[in-house]
Structures are given as structure tokens and as C-alpha cells.
Amino acid sequence: MHIDLTPEAILAQLGYPQNNHTLEQISKIISNTKNFEHFSKHLLSLQDALAVEKGYIAMSNSENYLKIKCDEDSNADNLSAFAELVDHWSKKYKIALKKVENKPTYYILGQL
Numbered sequence: 001m002h003i004d005l006t007p008e009a010i011l012a013q014l015g016y017p018q019n020n021h022t023l024e025q026i027s028k029i030i031s032n033t034k035n036f037e038h039f040s041k042h043l044l045s046l047q048d049a050l051a052v053e054k055g056y057i058a059m060s061n062s063e064n065y066l067k068i069k070c071d072e073d074s075n076a077d078n079l080s081a082f083a084e085l086v087d088h089w090s091k092k093y094k095i096a097l098k099k100v101e102n103k104p105t106y107y108i109l110g111q112l
Contacts, residue, residue: 005040005041005043007023007026007027007030008023010026010030010040010043011023011026013043013044013047014047014056014057014058014059016059022059025059025064026059028064029059029060029064029065029066032064032065033064033065033066033108033109033110034096034109034110034111034112035110035111036110036111038111039093039095039111042089042093043057043066046068046085046089049085049089050068050070050082050085050086052081053070053074053078053081053082053085054070054071054074054078054082055068055069055070055071055082055085055086055104056068056069057069057108060107063107065098065107065108065109066107066108067100067105067106067107067108068086068097068105068106068108069104069105069106070082070104070105071104072103072104074104079104082104083104086106090106093111094111094112095108095109095110095111095112096108096109096110096111096112097109
């Protein structure tokens with residue numbers, strides 16, 4: 001089964017309101033992220049898995065990418081499990097990530 005996620009559907013899944021600003025932002029992110037359409041359906045399962053470790057997927061305000069974040073007040077066990085989950089997901093779907101220094105945050109650059 002092939003699932004095409006519209007910008008509106010992605011916003012809804014990530015918990016964002018649909019307005020001109022968010023639609024423009026997610027459209028820029030989609031066009032800036034290499035092979036987004038090839039892995040976008042896997043964002044939904046990642047979002048669910050991240051919630052267990054106090055993590056989530058969000059739109060970046062500083063770069064045209066989605067980011068994977070963990071609450072910074074999480075304990076060491078959560079942060080370790082979060083990092084392992086992100087690493088496993090990125091390897092499984094061949095996703096290039098950029099880690100933000102000294103923060104539990106990764107930018108999703110696209111599929112290799």
C-alpha cells in the first residue's frame with residue numbers, strides 16, 4: 001500500500017494548526033528535504049514511538065527541516081532510549097540527520 005501524505009495531513013499528524021503560515025512552512029520543509037516523499041509515511045510511526053521517550057517531531061523555526069526533539073528535562077534513561085530510537089529509525093530508512101550540538105535534537109535532512 002502506498003500512502004501519500006499531503007502537507008495538511010502532515011501538519012495534522014504533528015499537531016499543528018492549518019493556516020497559511022504553517023502550510024507555507026511545511027511546504028518549504030518538504031521541498032528542502034531530500035526524497036521526502038519516500039519516507040514521509042514513516043514519520044507517523046516514529047512520532048508514536050518517540051512519545052514514549054518524551055520525544056516528538058516538530059518544524060524547525062531556524063531551518064527548513066523537520067526536527068526530532070526530546071524534552072530537555074528528560075532523565076538519562078529517556079535520553080539514551082531516545083537516541084537509540086532515532087539512530088535505529090535513521091538507519092532502517094536510510095535517513096541523513098544533523099545532530100544539534102549539546103542538545104537532544106536532530107534535523108531530518110532527507111533520505112540517502
